[in-house]
Amino acid sequence: MYPSGKVFAIVPLGDIVPYLSTVNAIILATLVAVLLLPILSKTDVYVEVDHKRPKIEAKIVAPREDRIKAALALVSTLAAVGVVTTGDVFNFTLFLSLLGMSNMGLIGTTVEDDFALECAFNYGLMCLIASLPLFGGAALILAATGTLSLHELMKLPRGAGGWTITYAKILLTTGVLGEAGVGPFYAVKVDSFRRIWGRYAFVIHLTTLLTFSRYLEILSALP
C-alpha cells in the first residue's frame, strides 16, 4: 500500500503521523551524513585569486559568519528531516517553506557581498510566490478528499478526487519547484562552491534534491 516500501516505524502523534519507510530511511541517512560533512570538515582559510594582476589573498573567515551559516545549515537539515518523515501534506508544505527560508539565509548571510544579497532577495521572492501554489495545492487536496493525512490518502481509490486532485497536483508540483527546486540555481549563481562556505552549499543542494525525491513519493500516494 505504501509506495515507498515497507514501513519501519510510526510516530503516533495525534493527527499527524510521521512514518519511516525504506525510501524515507535512506533519504534520512543521506541527510544526516550531509549534516556531518560541514561539522567534521574544518576549513577556515579563504584564498582569493585576482586574475588581472598576479595577486593571491588569503583571509581568515569571520567566525560569526561561520556560526550563522552552521546554525542555518542545521535548521535547513532539520526542516528536511521534517519534510522526509512527515505523514501530512500540509506539514510537508510548512517544512518546505522553512527549508526554503533557511536556504535563503544560507545564501544571504555572506558578509560584504551585495550580489549574494541580491540573489537571496530574489530567492526569497521566489519562495513567497511559490507559497501560493504550495498552500493552494494542499488546500485543494483538503477540499477534494476531506483529509490531508497521507495514511488516509493512500487508502482512497484512484481518481477519487476528480479534476480537483489533478489541478492540486499541478499546483503542488509548481510550489515544490519554486520553493526548493530553484535553491541550487541561486547557490550556483553566487558561486557558492568556490567560497569559504562551500561545505554549506552541499546542504542547500542535497536538502532540496532529497526533498524533491520525497515529494515524488507523496505524489504517488495521492489518489
Add this chain to the structure above:
Amino acid sequence: MHLVPATVPQLTVKLYHVAVAAGIAVGLIAAVDILADRNPLNRLAMTDAIEIGALTLLASVGTDLAECLILPGLVVGLAELMATAEVLIARHSDWRTLPRFDPLDMEILRTAPKAIMIGLVLYGVLLTGFTGGAVAGTGAAFYIFSRVNRPRYEEWRGMESISGLGWALWVLGFSLFFLYPKEWLLALLLAGTGGILVKVGPKLSLFGYVMGYDVRAGSGHVPER
C-alpha cells in the same frame, strides 16, 4: 464523493469555485504587477499580495481544519516576508544617509495616551485571555509609541520577570485543569486572567524595550530617547 453535509446551502458550495478563482486571480494580478514594475520594494509588496491569494485558497475550504491551517500558513508567510525584507534592508539601507526627524512636540501627545492606555488596559482585563492580552498590550504599546520622551531601557527591565511570572501562572492553571478538574474556575482565572493576559500584555509592550536599542552594533547611530 460527497464530503459536504446536507445542511450547508448549495450557494455556499457553489461559491467555493468562485473563491478558488479569486485566489488564483489575486496571485496572477500581483504577478503581472511584479512584471510591470521591477522596483525591489514593489516586488516585495506584491509578493505579499500573492501570499494573501494563498490564504484565500486556504480559507475558501471553510472547515475547522482549514481554519487551523490558516494560522501556520500566515505565520510562515510572515516569517518569509520578514526574512526577505531583512535582506532588502541589508542590501539598500545606509544608516548615514537615512533622513532624521525631530519628534513632534504637541500637548495632546503627552496627555491623551495615558487616558487611552488606562481605558484599553481596563477593557483588556475585563476581556481576559488572548484577546484581552492583545487589547491591553496594544494600549501599553500605544502609550510608548506616542510619548515624546520615551522610557529608558532600565525602566522597562522588570517587564521580563513579569512575563515569566505570567507564564508560570499559565502553566499552573493549565496543569490544574488536568489534575483537579473540579477547581476549573480557579484554573480558568489563573490561566486566562493571570496567565495569558499578563503574558501577552507585557510581550506587546516590550516594543518599547526594543525601540531604545540600535540593533546594528558599531554603526554609530543611536536613536534619540
